[in-house]
Amino acid sequence: MNTYIFKLFKNSYQDVIIILFILSTFFLQVLHGPIIILMLFGLFFKREDISNVKKRISIYNPSIWFVIYFLLHLFGLTYSVDQNLGWLDISMKLSMLVFPLFFLFTSKVSLIRFMYWFSIIGTLSVVICLIIMAYKMLFLNHNVLKSEDEFSIFLHRSYQSMYWCIGAIWCLFQLLYFDRKIMNFCLTFLLSVGTIFTYSKVGILCLLFSICTALFLLVFRFRLYKLAFISSFFIILSLAGINHVTKKPMARFKVMINSVFTSSSDKSDSNNIRLTVWSLSIDLIIENPILGVGTGDIKHAIKNRSLILGYKEIAEKNFNAHNQFLNSGVALGIPALLILLGVFVSGFTFILRFYKSRLVVGLILFSIFLFMLTESGFERQAGIVPFTFLICLLGCRSFDSSVIPENQNYESE
Numbered sequence: 108m109n110t111y112i113f114k115l116f117k118n119s120y121q122d123v124i125i126i127l128f129i130l131s132t133f134f135l136q137v138l139h140g141p142i143i144i145l146m147l148f149g150l151f152f153k154r155e156d157i158s159n160v161k162k163r164i165s166i167y168n169p170s171i172w173f174v175i176y177f178l179l180h181l182f183g184l185t186y187s188v189d190q191n192l193g194w195l196d197i198s199m200k201l202s203m204l205v206f207p208l209f210f211l212f213t214s215k216v217s218l219i220r221f222m223y224w225f226s227i228i229g230t231l232s233v234v235i236c237l238i239i240m241a242y243k244m245l246f247l248n249h250n251v252l253k254s255e256d257e258f259s260i261f262l263h264r265s266y267q268s269m270y271w272c273i274g275a276i277w278c279l280f281q282l283l284y285f286d287r288k289i290m291n292f293c294l295t296f297l298l299s300v301g302t303i304f305t306y307s308k309v310g311i312l313c314l315l316f317s318i319c320t321a322l323f324l325l326v327f328r329f330r331l332y333k334l335a336f337i338s339s340f341f342i343i344l345s346l347a348g349i350n351h352v353t354k355k356p357m358a359r360f361k362v363m364i365n366s367v368f369t370s371s372s373d374k375s376d377s378n379n380i381r382l383t384v385w386s387l388s389i390d391l392i393i394e395n396p397i398l399g400v401g402t403g404d405i406k407h408a409i410k411n412r413s414l415i416l417g418y419k420e421i422a423e424k425n426f427n428a429h430n431q432f433l434n435s436g437v438a439l440g441i442p443a444l445l446i447l448l449g450v451f452v453s454g455f456t457f458i459l460r461f462y463k464s465r466l467v468v469g470l471i472l473f474s475i476f477l478f479m480l481t482e483s484g485f486e487r488q489a490g491i492v493p494f495t496f497l498i499c500l501l502g503c504r505s506f507d508s509s510v511i512p513e514n515q516n517y518e519s520e
Contacts, residue, residue, distance in 0.1 A: 125216075129225050132270055132493045133232040134261055139492045143202055146209040163211050167457045169502035170207030172450040173495060176435075177203040179446060183402035183439045193403025200485070202492050210499045218468075218500060222277045229274035230294050233301035236260055240304075252353040258304045266489045268310025269478050271301040273471050273497075276317045280467040283321060296345075303349055306356055309481045313474040318342060320470065381429050381481070384421060387412045388433040392441065399440040408437060427486055431479040434486060447485075450498065451476050457502050468501055 124145055131138035164171060177200055187193040210216070236258055243249040251257040259267040275298035282291040299318075302310045325335040350356070391400065391408050400408040406425050413422040428434035436444040454472050462468050475484075475494055484490035 125221050125224065128493070128496055129221075129228045132225075133228055136262075136488055136492075139202070139488055142492070143205050146205050160211055166449075167453050167460060167502075168211075169450045169454045169457070170210050170499045172446055172453055173203045173207045173499065176443065176446045176450065177201075179439050179443050180402050183399065183443075186398065187401030187403040189401075189403035189407060191403065192406075193401065196402050196486075199488055199491055202495050203485075206495050206499045210502075216500060221500060222274075225270075226274040226278050226294050226298065229271055229301075230297050232261060233271060233297045236301065236304075237297075252304065255306045258301075258306075262489050263487070264305040265307050265309070265478075265482050266484075266487070266493075268302050268305035268307035269313070269474065270493065271298045271305070272310045272314045272317075272474060274298045275302060275314055276470050276474065277467065279317060279321050280464075280470075283324065300349070303356055304353075309478050311356060313470075313477055317470050317474075320466070324466075380421060380426070383418060384409065384426050384429050385433060387416070387418075387421075388428040388430065388437050392433065392436040392444075395437075395440060397440045397442070399436065399438045399443065402438055405434060405438045427483045429483060430481065431483045431485050434483040447479075451479075454498055454502050472498065472501055 124142060127138050127142050127145070131142060166172075180197055180200055184190065184193045184197065239260060240251045240258060243251050256264055258264070261267065262270075275295050278291045278294040278298060282288060282295055285291065299314055302314050322335055322339060325331045325338065387409055391412060406427055409428065410422045410425055413419070428437055432444050432447055435447045451472065455469065458465055458469050458472065475498065478484055482490070484494055
């Protein structure tokens with residue numbers, strides 16, 4: 108009886124965790140705590156061969172780098188002035204310790220099954236947002252698309268766009284290599300529309316880059332010129348239609364380009380604010396290159412520097428660095444910045460060494476990397492839990508690493 112219960116738990120609790128994780132990503136962030144507790148509980152029931160665990164302890168495994176990154180934050184508490192914020196940060200980053208341990212001791216977690224449900228539930232959240240948007244526009248005479256923050260009702264739009272974008276990338280390459288063309292096309296289209304309607308620049312850029320990569324494959328790998336032409340025509344037509352409905356995405360990109368290549372006088376513009384905060388953060392890293400300012404003192408340091416230099420609006424809004432690498436550098440010095448960089452370098456190296464499906468998995472990790480360049484994605488629960496889980500999952504050698512069937516000869520050369 109005990110053996111039966113153990114086997115039943117062993118086969119089902121990972122599925123429960125996956126479902127809870129995906130639901131928490133798109134709908135219910137309050138489930139983050141139960142997910143971490145379930146993973147800790149599950150570690151006691153996993154009887155993984157110790158030799159397999161030793162094989163996973165490698166510099167190529169992002170999980171190892173996450174553990175070091177978490178321990179650095181613990182060390183940063185010893186000289187942090189604001190202990191309350193410091194411990195709050197540690198509690199939010201606890202998944203950076205729990206998830207790596209979970210994947211070190213877990214033998215089978217299917218990336219294919221995980222991404223399938225991630226895409227399905229992500230599409231469901233897009234449909235709900237579209238229905239609410241249609242209701243407001245038809246019955247309340249309220250144009251949701253005029254605002255940057257109204258379409259995404261479950262999460263901050265930057266995070267929401269990235270999760271929809273990741274789902275769209277996955278479905279796009281499933282569309283190229285698998286059957287169920289209609290289903291994958293519908294999922295890709297809806298997730299792409301959701302990504303664009305968030306007006307998040309980094310999400311849209313990652314999506315467009317992935318679409319261009321897929322078109323490149325159609326032309327130069329499969330020699331399907333007619334399909335590539337039809338697909339390009341449909342994409343251009345869809346983008347033109349979206350631009351007709353709302354010109355907001357195009358306008359935001361124009362503002363961004365002007366901010367980068369011209370000296371805009373609008374200090375309230377989000378692009379100028381981000382560039383200013385980056386400059387302030389770099390100055391703080393130069394002042395505290397080894398230890399940083401402490402785990403709980405990042406916002407205080409940026410705020411004080413902003414007041415000294417006369418950036419009152421930035422000080423009032425109490426910004427973080429809006430770049431996870433700079434944020435880590437301000438908090439814990441250059442070592443933390445390098446450790447975080449090690450998470451992604453090890454992830455890319457792992458993908459190149461062990462995946463047949465290097466391209467699709469690499470694009471997902473690359474999208475997360477780009478997001479971290481424009482947002483402090485590991486400073487909110489909305490980013491810490493999903494991104495840590497996904498990166499650890501991508502770097503777990505124990506699951507089926509061949510996402511694309513071998514007979515497709517995908518990325519195997």
